[in-house]
Amino acid sequence: MFAYIVRRLVLMLVTLFGISVIIFVLLRVVPGNIVDILFDAAGFVDPADKANLERELGLDQSIVVQYLHWIGGLLRGDLGYSYVSEKPALQEILPRIPITARLAGLALLFSASIGIPLGVISAVKQGTRLDYALRVVSLSGLSLPSFWLGLLILMASVSLFGSMPIFNPNPKTWSEAFAIYCVPALAVGFRSAALTMRITRSSMLEILRQDYIRTARAKGASERSVNYHHALKNAILPVITVIGIDAAFLIGGLIVTETVFNIPGVARFLVEAIRWRDYPIVQNLVMLTAVVVVVVNFTVDMLYAVVDPRIRYTD
Amino acid sequence: MATINYDTELRRAGAHSTHGWRKLVFLAQRHVLGAFGLVIMVIFVLVALFADVISRFDPLSVDSLHRLAAPSAQHWMGTDSFGRDVWSRIIHGARISLAVGIGSTALGSSIGVMVGLASGYLSGWVDLVFQRITDILQALPLLVLALVMTAALGPSLPNVIIAIAIPLIPIVARVVRANTLALRELPFIEAAKSIGMSEMRIALRHVLPNTLAPLIVLSTAQFGSTILTEASLSFLGLGIPEPYPSWGRMLSESAAEYVRVAPWLVIFPGVAISLAVFGTNLFGDALRDVLDPRQRG
Numbered sequence: 001m002f003a004y005i006v007r008r009l010v011l012m013l014v015t016l017f018g019i020s021v022i023i024f025v026l027l028r029v030v031p032g033n034i035v036d037i038l039f040d041a042a043g044f045v046d047p048a049d050k051a052n053l054e055r056e057l058g059l060d061q062s063i064v065v066q067y068l069h070w071i072g073g074l075l076r077g078d079l080g081y082s083y084v085s086e087k088p089a090l091q092e093i094l095p096r097i098p099i100t101a102r103l104a105g106l107a108l109l110f111s112a113s114i115g116i117p118l119g120v121i122s123a124v125k126q127g128t129r130l131d132y133a134l135r136v137v138s139l140s141g142l143s144l145p146s147f148w149l150g151l152l153i154l155m156a157s158v159s160l161f162g163s164m165p166i167f168n169p170n171p172k173t174w175s176e177a178f179a180i181y182c183v184p185a186l187a188v189g190f191r192s193a194a195l196t197m198r199i200t201r202s203s204m205l206e207i208l209r210q211d212y213i214r215t216a217r218a219k220g221a222s223e224r225s226v227n228y229h230h231a232l233k234n235a236i237l238p239v240i241t242v243i244g245i246d247a248a249f250l251i252g253g254l255i256v257t258e259t260v261f262n263i264p265g266v267a268r269f270l271v272e273a274i275r276w277r278d279y280p281i282v283q284n285l286v287m288l289t290a291v292v293v294v295v296v297n298f299t300v301d302m303l304y305a306v307v308d309p310r311i312r313y314t315d
Numbered sequence: 316m317a318t319i320n321y322d323t324e325l326r327r328a329g330a331h332s333t334h335g336w337r338k339l340v341f342l343a344q345r346h347v348l349g350a351f352g353l354v355i356m357v358i359f360v361l362v363a364l365f366a367d368v369i370s371r372f373d374p375l376s377v378d379s380l381h382r383l384a385a386p387s388a389q390h391w392m393g394t395d396s397f398g399r400d401v402w403s404r405i406i407h408g409a410r411i412s413l414a415v416g417i418g419s420t421a422l423g424s425s426i427g428v429m430v431g432l433a434s435g436y437l438s439g440w441v442d443l444v445f446q447r448i449t450d451i452l453q454a455l456p457l458l459v460l461a462l463v464m465t466a467a468l469g470p471s472l473p474n475v476i477i478a479i480a481i482p483l484i485p486i487v488a489r490v491v492r493a494n495t496l497a498l499r500e501l502p503f504i505e506a507a508k509s510i511g512m513s514e515m516r517i518a519l520r521h522v523l524p525n526t527l528a529p530l531i532v533l534s535t536a537q538f539g540s541t542i543l544t545e546a547s548l549s550f551l552g553l554g555i556p557e558p559y560p561s562w563g564r565m566l567s568e569s570a571a572e573y574v575r576v577a578p579w580l581v582i583f584p585g586v587a588i589s590l591a592v593f594g595t596n597l598f599g600d601a602l603r604d605v606l607d608p609r610q611r612g
Contacts, residue, residue, distance in 0.1 A: 151566065
């Protein structure tokens with residue numbers, strides 16, 4: 001077990017190192033840097049000014065030096081400065097994390113509390129009209145772009161209340177907090193709930209076909225006891241993996257949803273930074289995303305071993 | 316080469332005839348939802364192919380006299396802030412979605428197949444290197460990787476196709492590799508080896524055809540997500556550039572402003588994206604049930 005964990009941790013570091021290199025190189029092959037954008041906007045170009053600014057931002061150095069500078073800083077907890085606001089990148093990123101984390105947590109909660117029960121019902125009632133209806137709902141959940149769902153919610157709120165929910169970092173009332181966090185979280189969570197439901201359903205169906213379920217039925221256990229006591233306990237295992245898949249899935253949904261609802265979280269910040277070619281922000285945010293995904297997946301694998309005593313990582 | 320005999324399978328399932336279109340009718344009756352999905356997909360492709368014939372206006376022509384006009388007999392889905400006909404733009408938008416869907420799925424799948432085959436069949440250090448690269452690519456969400464890619468390559472149709480294809484490679488490679496590893500141990504591969512067939516030939520003639528079924532299933536599933544990713548990229552303003560009528564672009568950030576004054580600008584492009592993706596998902600599910608019964612849910 002210990003050897004396995006160590007091996008996994010080393011692989012995680014290799015993955016993160018690979019991502020850092022890929023992102024760094026990708027951002028540097030972009031034609032035009034922030035200096036070009038600024039000078040284009042200003043309308044005139046004095047080559048000396050431009051060269052000065054590039055030197056100031058360290059853009060005149062070789063790509064290897066720039067990379068080592070970034071990684072060295074990262075290891076010391078120094079993420080560099082945002083080109084746009086000229087504030088430390090850490091100062092720009094940190095306050096936005098709780099907003100996105102709250103949204104993601106709520107969305108995950110919705111996803112599990114809607115997806116798992118509906119997936120179980122769908123599997124237990126396999127082949128019935130209810131199953132068909134639930135499957136169509138879950139497929140349509142996977143087909144609706146979450147930004148469109150967000151726009152539809154905004155539209156509904158305009159026609160019902162005559163206004164749109166506007167983000168406020170310190171909501172005064174419960175209903176305001178609900179509108180600010182739960183509504184966007186529902187827009188993102190719907191898609192994840194659909195995914196959770198599908199995986200729960202197929203995992204549950206596979207379990208229901210197994211011999212020990214037949215045995216349980218043969219000895220006279222009630223339908224309810226078979227479904228919820230015998231089957232669900234084992235079917236829930238693969239669903240844990242969903243949380244891992246969901247993490248990556250949710251981040252994509254959060255990017256567009258934060259944009260629709262105008263929420264100043266990290267996900268929308270990434271899009272803004274990409275538009276502005278604000279490299280220090282982009283590369284640090286992409287690294288943050290990768291760390292979250294890798295750590296969540298690692299945790300899920302470990303959780304697996306805890307929940308299912310049959311799984312032992314000996315390799 | 317071992318393959319599944321679908322006709323025997325069909326007879327066992329109760330089909331009276333396995334000839335021509337009756338086979339199709341039988342399958343459609345058993346998979347109503349899949350057949351419905353196929354119909355949506357066919358309509359989607361036809362609309363894209365005959366966009367010039369069906370559309371009533373030039374999707375790019377600006378008409379300042381009819382800005383933000385509500386749906387009417389003349390403009391079925393209204394007009395946008397430049398006075399462009401929404402119906403015509405949606406019809407032409409199908410071309411972009413289809414091009415991105417086919418282009419990136421084909422590109423991502425073909426590279427993924429090569430990587431997966433090489434990784435699973437050659438094993439050793441090739442496998443090790445490819446595995447690490449797939450790990451790296453999979454540690455980033457599809458949309459994040461595609462966002463950075465389009466930012467690096469610049470916004471244009473071919474670049475969007477490449478940006479969406481690259482994140483697909485590891486997904487396809489994983490599936491093909493797993494299949495190849497399982498197939499390598501089977502007797503017919505050993506038989507091929509024992510009669511002196513070259514490794515390359517075994518990989519291409521025996522292993523590859525047997526991974527086709529899961530590959531087709533996976534590609535259909537990915538097709539819908541490529542359309543969604545393009546829509547998201549264009550929605551964020553980093554995908555297909557103006558004035559081309561991409562569905563996502565039509566819903567771009569400014570859409571929130573139109574929620575009040577011109578709801579048709581929000582509703583119709585969203586319906587188009589959802590329907591196209593829904594159709595491919597329905598069809599993909601049915602295809603999985605038919606071609607890859609082991610995964611049947």
